[in-house]
Amino acid sequence: MTQNVSTPRRIAHLDMDMFFAGVELLQYPQLRGLPVVIGGRSGAPEVLPDGSLKFARLSNYVGRGVVTTSTYEARALGVFSAMGLMKSAKLAPDAILLPSHFDAYKHYSRLFKEAVAAIAPHIEDRGIDEIYIDLTDMPEADIMLAQRIKAAVQSATGLSCSICIAPNKLLAKIGSDLDKPDGLTLLDENSIAIRIWPLAVRKINGIGPKATQKLASLDIKTIGELAATDIHLLQVHFSPSYAQWLLDAAHGRDERPVVTSSEPKSLSRETTFERDLHARHDKEQLGAIFTMLCERVADDLKRKGYVGRTIGIKLRYDDYSIVTRDCSLETPIQDATAIRKAAGLCLKRAPLSQKLRLLGVRVSALSREGQTIGSNEAPQSELPFGTDG
DNA sequence: TCTGGGGTCCTAGGACCC
């Protein structure tokens, strides 16, 4: 790749505002302005005799679901993504609870990505509600471009988004969160000290709860404090490469390209049970769930056109500890029966005396269906320089 | 009143090969 060193890149990060909730509000506009939470496995709103809809309230929720997304009104009450619904019911009992409609979200995801692609085609998919866009080769000024993209997304979906244009992905990602919702942020090298350094280290994509806690124990709380830290101190507490990455990130350095296409590495299906199950006591129920998961993952492979050679299982016990087991086969497989057989052997190698909360099945080492077995990579020439050793 | 489901990448030890 040839990159002109004198020309800085222009990378945008675009993030849809409370995406799932936004899609739901398109269908139920009467809920605008109310605290609304998406999550759980609840049913659709009940239709009353007069034709109006009766929405479920969070206070009536019983189960193990979590919040997938919440509206800003619900967030104001302390209800955020990944929070247990039982806990959020304590904080916002009167909030409306809606089930997820993934097909609708995928539809709107496609709409907003197509709208952006019509303007700027160099797009990296980062899941259902966000993308990176490489705008380096676009002649238009940043602010005009950002406004045009936002307008196109709004017009295609009826939804708002937040966008930041910056010299790299790391800064663009941080920036798109600075002015949410409906944000438009421009960052350059000079903005790092002013706008980035005062932020908490947790704002960096790649610094999670564990690293944040470790850094706090070193009295490093802001990105600026991290940027001023001696690499040797970081190397004592983190792996060498992560220590270097932390320092680079804090200085806003990031050379990662915008990657416009990629192949999946694994496909999996997992489920949390309504109540904890025991391998022997609940053998039949567990067996049926296990088979269903294998069928679902086999179906995913078939639909997407992949086969896989490594089959694995995941168990979460009642104490939340996680165990995985996997095994690699000589030839890749796709069908549910073969997956079930291999996964069954994996399961036998896992401890099963403790009650289980979750079971998952995963297929990895994927290759495209129909491709010659084992020829995922270019073949190695034999004995290039004669024998040795 | 415990935290879902779908992913990626990294690390580390052991087996095995030359």
Add this chain to the structure above:
DNA sequence: TCTGGGGTCCTAGGACCC
């Protein structure tokens, strides 16, 4: 055959992201 070194593959766990 007392002791290297490089490389790949496999497996398990962990951190992190949306």
